[in-house]
Amino acid sequence: ENQYSEHNFDINDPIGKLLIAEKIKRNLEKLVLSSFIEYVKSTEIVRKSDIPKLSGDEIDEIVIEILKEIQAGFVTRGHRLDLNKVMDFIINVLGYEILFSSESRKDSSERIVLASVDFGKKQLVIDKKVREDSRFGFILAHELGHICLHNKLAISQDSYESFDDHKFNFGLGGTKFTNDRQWIEWQANRFATSFLMPPSIFESVCRGVFQQFGRRIYEPLYVDDNRSSQDDFHKIIKELARLFRTTSTSVIYTMGRYNLINDNSSMKHIS
Numbered sequence: 001e002n003q004y005s006e007h008n009f010d011i012n013d014p015i016g017k018l019l020i021a022e023k024i025k026r027n028l029e030k031l032v033l034s035s036f037i038e039y040v041k042s043t044e045i046v047r048k049s050d051i052p053k054l055s056g057d058e059i060d061e062i063v064i065e066i067l068k069e070i071q072a073g074f075v076t077r078g079h080r081l082d083l084n085k086v087m088d089f090i091i092n093v094l095g096y097e098i099l100f101s102s103e104s105r106k107d108s109s110e111r112i113v114l115a116s117v118d119f120g121k122k123q124l125v126i127d128k129k130v131r132e133d134s135r136f137g138f139i140l141a142h143e144l145g146h147i148c149l150h151n152k153l154a155i156s157q158d159s160y161e162s163f164d165d166h167k168f169n170f171g172l173g174g175t176k177f178t179n180d181r182q183w184i185e186w187q188a189n190r191f192a193t194s195f196l197m198p199p200s201i202f203e204s205v206c207r208g209v210f211q212q213f214g215r216r217i218y219e220p221l222y223v224d225d226n227r228s229s230q231d232d233f234h235k236i237i238k239e240l241a242r243l244f245r246t247t248s249t250s251v252i253y254t255m256g257r258y259n260l261i262n263d264n265s266s267m268k269h270i271s
Contacts, residue, residue, distance in 0.1 A: 032065070033065045033066070033068075033069060036062070036065070036148075037069075037093060037094065040094055040147060040148055040151055041094055041095050052149060052150075052187075053183065054149065054187060056190050059145075059149070059187060059190045059191050059194060060190075060194045060198075060199070062148065062149075062191075063191055063194040063195050063198065064194075064198060064200075066089075066148065066195075067195065067198060069089070069093075070085050070086055070089045071085050074198075074201075075198055075200055075201070076200070080245075081137070081196065081244075081245065083136070083137055083140060083245065086140055086141070086144065087140070090124060090144060090147065094147060094148075095122055096117075096122045096123065096124050096147060097121075097122060097123045097124070098123075098124045098126065099123060099124070099125045099126070100125075100126055100127075100128040100131055101125050101126065101127060101128055102128045104127070105125075105127070113127070114126070114127045114130055114135075114139055115127065115130075115139050115140075115142070115143050116143075117143055117146050117147055117151075119147075119150075119151045124143050124147070126139065126140070126143070134241065134242070134245070134247070135246075135247055136245070137196055137244070137245035137246050138192050138196060138245075138246040138247045138250055141191065141192035141195040141196050141246075142188045142189065142191070142192040143188075144191070144192075144195070145187065145188035145189075145190075145191030145192055145195070146184070146188050148191065149187050149188065149191060150184055150187070150188070189250070189253075192246075192250065193246070193250045193253060193254050196244050196245060196246045196250070197244050197246065197250070197251070197254050202254065202258070203258070205240070205243060205244070206218075206240065206255070206260065209236055209239050209240055209243070210236070212239070213232060213235060213236055213239075220259060220260050220261055220262040221233060221236060221255065221260055221261050221262065222262045222264070223261065223262070223263055223264065223265050224264040224265050225264075225265055225266055229265075230265070234248075237251050237252060237255075240255075
């Protein structure tokens with residue numbers, strides 16, 4: 001009571017009670033986030049079988065609290081996300097070193113590795129070529145997702161690369177996963193899409209882009225095999241990807257989550 005009286009909150013007034021409750025909520029959120037950050041900074045690991053089975057909504061909640069810590073204005077007012085602030089958070093708060101490598105790397109299956117995290121050394125290594133690439137925002141957010149969600153997993157890079165992923169789908173739901181790699185990658189992808197396109201601003205930006213391309217009514221984006229329909233679809237997706245500094249695939253996936261695509265196309269890459 002004394003603590004909040006100092007801030008001129010009248011605990012007997014209904015508005016004062018609401019202000020006190022809101023302040024307590026904010027303090028609890030800060031406490032939870034600081035505890036989560038300390039958890040991430042710890043290098044202690046657990047068994048491979050302990051992969052967290054987080055739902056999309058649970059990941060979204062984690063993302064929002066982290067975004068508030070990095071750049072609150074991005075979540076509340078839609079200010080452009082500053083990727084330098086994201087890197088500062090990874091380095092100065094989570095304690096990871098970020099290295100930009102000029103060497104082309106491939107995994108054991110000859111797949112190109114654009115970025116990877118070494119939890120033991122607390123290093124994030126990113127291919128230097130993607131630093132100015134349109135994919136950089138998504139790649140950075142994806143790896144931050146691994147750091148935040150999977151830093152306790154005792155999985156070596158060789159073991160990870162051996163996981164079967166030929167059935168992996170960007171938009172799969174948790175009930176459809178058949179192996180650990182699919183769980184890990186889906187979670188990091190969900191983290192990245194929510195991080196770059198938080199629900200609080202995604203709809204307003206979509207409305208603006210739809211209007212920009214002559215769509216007066218905000219309704220699901222219709223796409224079929226007609227050339228003009230295809231062209232409109234790709235222009236809108238490309239513009240959203242540019243604004244959110246992410247990939248076209250992640251934009252399509254996010255729009256699908258919010259039922260903003262009416263897909264009547266036979267082209268598999270759209271769905």
